[in-house]
Amino acid sequence: MEDRINAMQTDAIAAIVDQWKHERPDLDATPMLVIGRLFRLTGLLDERLRPPFAAADLGNGDFDVLAALRRSGAPYALPAGELSRTLLVTTGAITKRVDRLEARGLVSRSVAASDSRGRRIALTADGVTLADDLIAAHLTNQRHLLAGLSDEEAAHLASLLERLTATLATD
Template sequence: MFRPKHPPGRLDQVNSAGEPGFDAVDAIEHAWRRERPATPVRSIGVISRIWHAAKLLGDERRRTLAALGVDQATLDLLSTLRRAGPPYRMTPAQLAGACLVSAGAITQRVARAEAAGLVSAERTASGRRTRHVTLTDEGHRVIEGTVDRLLGHEQDLIDHLTDEQQELLADLLRVLLGGLRARLGAPDEPGQVGDQR
């Protein structure tokens, strides 16, 4: 539950003991505010928590994928093909664009997935170039099971937030990311499962 805290207008956090109160980020922000009153420190409360949450979620995703026997690159490839809809087929250029990786990286991902029977590659007569990459039945089985378990687990991780809080946070993060991309000239990120759904 969210409660007002001091100073007024801030949202309460839960400390390491599970009780409402200042957290470590609050302590850092308030220390800088005390030591350097003229230094703008409000960003600490946003950016430090995003960095910490990203690390926690990234570490947990790696553990979850390892338990499921899928690496992030393969998950990205299979997810991209699955989300494309029937016939679940894309060109290497389309895959590279959707995954925001180089043509060489896509070639490597496709080769690994093909060796595992997760995709099939249609090549030119010379065999030098891949024309299309298609999700196989085994690829379907793997991605369907992985998505359900991964996203179910990650939903559990944020279920301490109400539906309204999750929607509000998603909206605020969308605005934050859009503003950052515009200011930094960064491209949109790929639509991976989980962090880019």
């Protein structure tokens, strides 16, 4: 029992799999070692990645809008529909985010030249400055979070995650 308690302290997911091995030896619980850890990592990463955005008074997803516009290149503007597709969120979610960012003077809306029903979202000068500052901090933070892996390990993990994503995306 003491071994199981020690295992739970160092790796909760391995401890859960161990418990299932003990309780249901007829089942293979090893997929939890990957899926459970991915879920746990999602929470841990969010905790560590969110603070710079919160400090800039950005809501969840707001930085994604700024970053998508900034990386699109000058003039840092996209049609709302393309922004929605780029960020893999609904147009309703884009509207809410753009409303918040527009109220802060970080983006502007204009009528799309090709379709008067469509809207073009563009970064303002303040939006470009904030996006540039935050992406630098974000990448530094990400580098810090991956410091426990060698460059080769990080590249291998990225490749495995890409393959897993591609496999799931085709289902």
